Amino acid sequence: MIRNARIELNAIGTGSITVDGVPLKGVRSLSLDAGAGERPILRLELAVQDLSTVAETVIHVPDDTAATLVALGWTPPPGQPVEEVPDAAA
Numbered sequence: 001m002i003r004n005a006r007i008e009l010n011a012i013g014t015g016s017i018t019v020d021g022v023p024l025k026g027v028r029s030l031s032l033d034a035g036a037g038e039r040p041i042l043r044l045e046l047a048v049q050d051l052s053t054v055a056e057t058v059i060h061v062p063d064d065t066a067a068t069l070v071a072l073g074w075t076p077p078p079g080q081p082v083e084e085v086p087d088a089a090a
Contacts, residue, residue, distance in 0.1 A: 001073065005042050007032070017044070019071060026065030044068075 007030070009015035017024045026047045034040035046065045061069070066076060 002039075003072070007042075022071040024068040024071065026062055026068050 003019050004021075006018045007015065008017075017027055017030065024044070027044050028047050029045040031043045032040060033043075046068060047062055048060070048065055066074075070076065
C-alpha cells in the first residue's frame with residue numbers, strides 16, 4: 001500500500017510526521033532509505049511496552065501508538081474495540 005508521508009525535523013531531532021494527512025504519535029525513531037530511482041522506504045519505531053511474567057506476556061500498546069497504528073490500517077485485537085482507540089488527529 002502506497003502512502004504519502006511528510007516529515008518535519010529540526011536540528012535537535014524533534015518534529016512531526018504525518019501519513020496521508022494524519023499526524024502520527026507514539027513514534028520513538030524513524031529511518032528513511034531511498035536509493036536512486038527507487039521508492040523511498042520509511043521505517044518507524046513505535047512506543048510499545050512489553051510487560052512479561054513467567055507464564056505469559058502481555059503487550060501494552062499506548063493510546064498514541066494504537067492511534068498511529070489504526071491510522072496506518074491496523075485493526076485492534078479483540079478486547080480493544082476501535083471505538084476506544086483515540087483518533088490520531090486529536
